[in-house]
Amino acid sequence: MTADVPTLMLMIVVSSVAMAAALLVLGWGNWRDGLHYWAMSLLVGAAGYVLFLLRGQIADAWSVVWGNTLMSVMFAGLLAAVRNFQGQPMQWPVMLVPPLFMAALMQHFMANYGLRVACASYLLACQTLWVWWTLHARRQSSPGRGAWLLAAGLAVEAAMLLARGSSALASAMEGSSILHGNTVQTLTFMVAFIALLVTSMGFVFMAKDRADETNRRLAGQDALTGVANRRSIIAALERAVASALRQRQFMALMMVDIDHFKHVNDRYGHLAGDQVLRHVVALIQQRIRAQDMVGRYGGEEFLVVLPDTTLQGARALAQQLCDVVQATPCAWEGGHIPVTLSIGVYGGVLAPQDAWDLLIHAADSALYCAKAAGRNRVELAQAQGPFTRPGSALSGTCPTPLS
Numbered sequence: 001m002t003a004d005v006p007t008l009m010l011m012i013v014v015s016s017v018a019m020a021a022a023l024l025v026l027g028w029g030n031w032r033d034g035l036h037y038w039a040m041s042l043l044v045g046a047a048g049y050v051l052f053l054l055r056g057q058i059a060d061a062w063s064v065v066w067g068n069t070l071m072s073v074m075f076a077g078l079l080a081a082v083r084n085f086q087g088q089p090m091q092w093p094v095m096l097v098p099p100l101f102m103a104a105l106m107q108h109f110m111a112n113y114g115l116r117v118a119c120a121s122y123l124l125a126c127q128t129l130w131v132w133w134t135l136h137a138r139r140q141s142s143p144g145r146g147a148w149l150l151a152a153g154l155a156v157e158a159a160m161l162l163a164r165g166s167s168a169l170a171s172a173m174e175g176s177s178i179l180h181g182n183t184v185q186t187l188t189f190m191v192a193f194i195a196l197l198v199t200s201m202g203f204v205f206m207a208k209d210r211a212d213e214t215n216r217r218l219a220g221q222d223a224l225t226g227v228a229n230r231r232s233i234i235a236a237l238e239r240a241v242a243s244a245l246r247q248r249q250f251m252a253l254m255m256v257d258i259d260h261f262k263h264v265n266d267r268y269g270h271l272a273g274d275q276v277l278r279h280v281v282a283l284i285q286q287r288i289r290a291q292d293m294v295g296r297y298g299g300e301e302f303l304v305v306l307p308d309t310t311l312q313g314a315r316a317l318a319q320q321l322c323d324v325v326q327a328t329p330c331a332w333e334g335g336h337i338p339v340t341l342s343i344g345v346y347g348g349v350l351a352p353q354d355a356w357d358l359l360i361h362a363a364d365s366a367l368y369c370a371k372a373a374g375r376n377r378v379e380l381a382q383a384q385g386p387f388t389r390p391g392s393a394l395s396g397t398c399p400t401p402l403s
């Protein structure tokens with residue numbers, strides 16, 4: 001099976017330039033995730049192929065030495081793209097060793113086509129595997145389908161280069177040329193073309209996967225405080241309720257509200273109010289466990305979901321929060337803003353009919369009681385028995401009549 005090698009090379013050049021141009025146009029002014037390194041590498045690779053295509057028409061030193069060196073620079077650039085995507089620093093002195101090595105090897109073996117092909121193929125295979133390994137070693141920073149596609153494309157490319165190097169060593173290639181069509185040449189450049197498409201698509205998908213993930217995270221986040229927003233914290237509560245019911249475990253919930261927050265806004269201004277919200281969130285986050293979750297339920301109201309926690313445990317934590325917030329006024333413009341919290345706590349073993357909205361209602365009722373009883377305090381919603389619909393166990397749990 002043979003195909004016209006110059007045509008295959010031309011296809012690679014045209015696709016590389018087209019993809020690079022698309023990436024450069026799309027990413028212009030907003031370079032991120034290493035896409036600019038990828039685009040530049042494609043252009044360098046295309047230039048290398050153009051020099052191969054001109055074999056016989058320009059000096060061999062240009063076509064052989066520079067053509068192969070540019071191929072090696074292209075793989076150094078792909079490595080740079082992956083490292084940039086992963087947020088790793090560039091190590092140019094190390095990353096540019098292979099291209100320098102390639103230039104020296106090509107000079108040295110200029111007269112021996114077979115050895116030249118073998119050396120160039122093995123060196124490029126090593127560089128491809130280096131990119132693959134960099135991707136693989138930090139899988140957590142590039143999860144998703146894109147990374148799989150890229151890894152697969154790199155693996156195929158490396159396998160093809162190793163096979164080409166071995167075939168060059170095994171067969172006498174004197175008198176042959178890179179532009180001659182034979183089975184190995186055809187396979188080499190067909191695989192190179194496919195690998196170019198697959199790896200580039202994989203890299204772009206990687207960037208897209210990351211953008212999707214960032215959007216998903218932001219959609220579930222409260223922009224001011226950085227904790228879960230109302231939708232996310234309710235979703236987390238639903239999951240915690242389902243898990244507590246399945247495993248017949250305790251769970252607790254706190255509704256935390258900043259006292260007289262309107263007064264903070266009125267006296268110090270809204271920016272100060274925002275700072276107080278962040279301050280309170282930071283203090284809460286410092287004291288909850290990894291499996292707990294805090295979210296902003298409303299203006300100055302926060303929900304804290306506490307899986308596998310008894311009512312008494314939640315009450316102790318709530319009291320700690322009240323104490324620490326009172327003892328740590330919020331720093332603002334060289335002074336301090338005193339802050340206190342009221343907290344309503346629900347905790348217990350759930351009954352099958354209990355739902356997240358009932359638990360919120362319970363914690364909210366207890367919070368109402370805490371406000372009514374003078375603020376800066378903790379009140380409990382339900383201390384015994386399964387939780388039931390409002391109007392039964394919950395009503396009348398306020399220890400102090402509302403004023």
Ligand SMILES: Nc1nc2c(ncn2[C@@H]2O[C@H](COP(=O)(O)OP(=O)(O)OP(=O)(O)O)[C@@H](O)[C@H]2O)c(=O)[nH]1
Pocket residue numbers: 224257258259260261262263265269270271272273274277298299300371375
């Ligand atoms: N700075 C700031 N203020 C907010 C934000 N969201 C809500 N608020 C304000 O929070 C205040 C809530 O006031 P109230 O519901 O009367 O509660 P309160 O003053 O804390 O009174 P109690 O809860 O009864 O102690 C209102 O003034 C809202 O404008 C926000 O994101 N930033």
